[in-house]
Amino acid sequence: MTTELSFADDGTRLVGDYVRPPWPGPYPAVVFVEGSGPGGRDQGAWPTRLAAAGFASFAYDKPGSGASTGDWTGQTIADRATETTAAVRALRDREDVLPDGVALIGGSQGGWVAQLAASADDTVAAVVSVSGPGVDVLAQEEHRLRHQLPAEGFTEADVRQAVALLHDQVRRVRAGDDPARVHAEQARWHAAAWYPLLAGTTPRSIGFLAGIADYDPAPALGALRCPLLAIFGADDLLVPVRESVRVIADTLRAARHDIVVFPHADHNIRIYAGEGPARVRNGHYTPGVRAPGFDELVVTWLQRHCAAPGTRH
Template identity: 80%
Template sequence: MFFEPVSTELSFEHDGDKLVGDLVRPPWPGPHPAVVFVEGSGPGGRDLGSWPTRLAAAGFASLAYDKPGSGASTGDWTRQTLADRAEETVAAVRALRIRDDVRPDAIALVGGSQGGWVAPLAATMDDTVAAVVTVSGPGVSVLAQEEYRLRHQLPAEGFTDTDVQQALVLLHDQIHRLRSGEDPVRVHAGQAQWHDAPWYPLLAGTTPRSIAFLAGIADHDPARALTALRCPLLAIFGADDLLVPVDDSVRAISGILRDAGHHDHEIVVFPRADHNIRVYAGEGPAQMSNGHYTPGVRAPGFDELLVTWLQRHCPRSGGNRRNQASSPSWSV
């Protein structure tokens, strides 16, 4: 007998936009616990590779959708704040909750990278969210994360300390000028002398639209959402992440949740894993060969951890736990 999940296109509305995605569920009768995927930065889409199938095999329905202005969805993600994205995530949860094939009390959020800021914030806006998983979700502010990324990603790509310092200058210049009310087109044009620099494409803001988006989210600090979070949280990191300050994030998340009296959380760091929780042969993160990265493999135990944690907190029947278990931070 072949295992073949059932896939259905699902659409919902938020702020005048029509968001379109795929709902993938097990082939056996429901209702099923469910997951809403919360995309990271950039356009983003519903293609999440094998994850919907993996979750369906574990008994979960899952929804992944095109971000506004991407794929079949209308709108423009560059005009959103992280609060807008969180409200959109809540709209996705509500679209699942009314379905007969989904358990309304067992819907979790899985947010990757930038989605790791969005998912906890969404959970504070809707207390029916059963659990949150963040994968490489920073525990620091957007600006702090961008500074870290430039200081670590650029040298890993072969750029000099001088390049890093100039990139940081441009980053702060973009944010300062937009905060002062300057038009993003003018800000972008004002940095024209750097547009052909080999490292310039690695900036988060390289067009008027992306500069405006970055400036609009730069002040976001996850502390407020984490303080207000009531559902269980699993935060996963790769120790060799060049994009997110892992040690600072682990410290911040564990400290904030401890002070807030939140006890049902786990923080897991996979050694030698990168931002995508992949490991590579050799020393350090992704290895270069002939100008290309060598392919990595998912860190051993990552898939099992995510699935079994979700099964514990969003079971197929019975109530889910809220704020009851111990709260270790550990490396595997």
């Protein structure tokens, strides 16, 4: 059963879909934390899957997307975390939600955001991070370019130039340069076939990237007190999986956490019949199948950490 739900954060009105099981609550619940880009409330089959397992869920349009006001390109990771805790409060205020049973599911950039939000809000029951990097933003972006571009057939010279532009954008905006001027002065590269794969391809996206480039997830991981499930795909081209696993394991050595790496899976935890380079075309993943066991892992882990008596399995 789906109803529209809205909440406010720093003058912005965020709107999304609240989906609940078809039996009376109160229910444990999940807030979806979107990854990079404009994003929206569409989480595919996940809300229905969670409802069948006894969870309510809330997915909302990012600022400036769909029905939400504001502008996501003006946000930092900290801004997004504050927004996420406001979404958690909106669920905890509902009579049909267990106030101590609200978890976060963050994908990619949303993994950083979910961990930071939970580190600052001890009412968050648990966090599921899907392909959430354990390294800082700039390191992750450089890793992505060095692996995604060759997978799409670009040369080593292309990679070097793309990485150079990435660092030039961040360095200049950090130093106070106008993102519009940075973008204009890189105009000779705009027609390059690899240019659309940069994170910063417009003045707004260059400004956004520079604003979050320094974010390091280690302090938030160190402050995390709720259980964390960190999921990765072994063949992820966008995130340094081995380094991320090492950082998370070392940082949370004494805390409750689980780390799962699905073999042959990509950034979206999907598996493909073809070879690696065939998976990516023009910056987008070709269709694949969800890694076997992924859905069951997430649901059963959440049930273990958030489910209330009477939750239906």
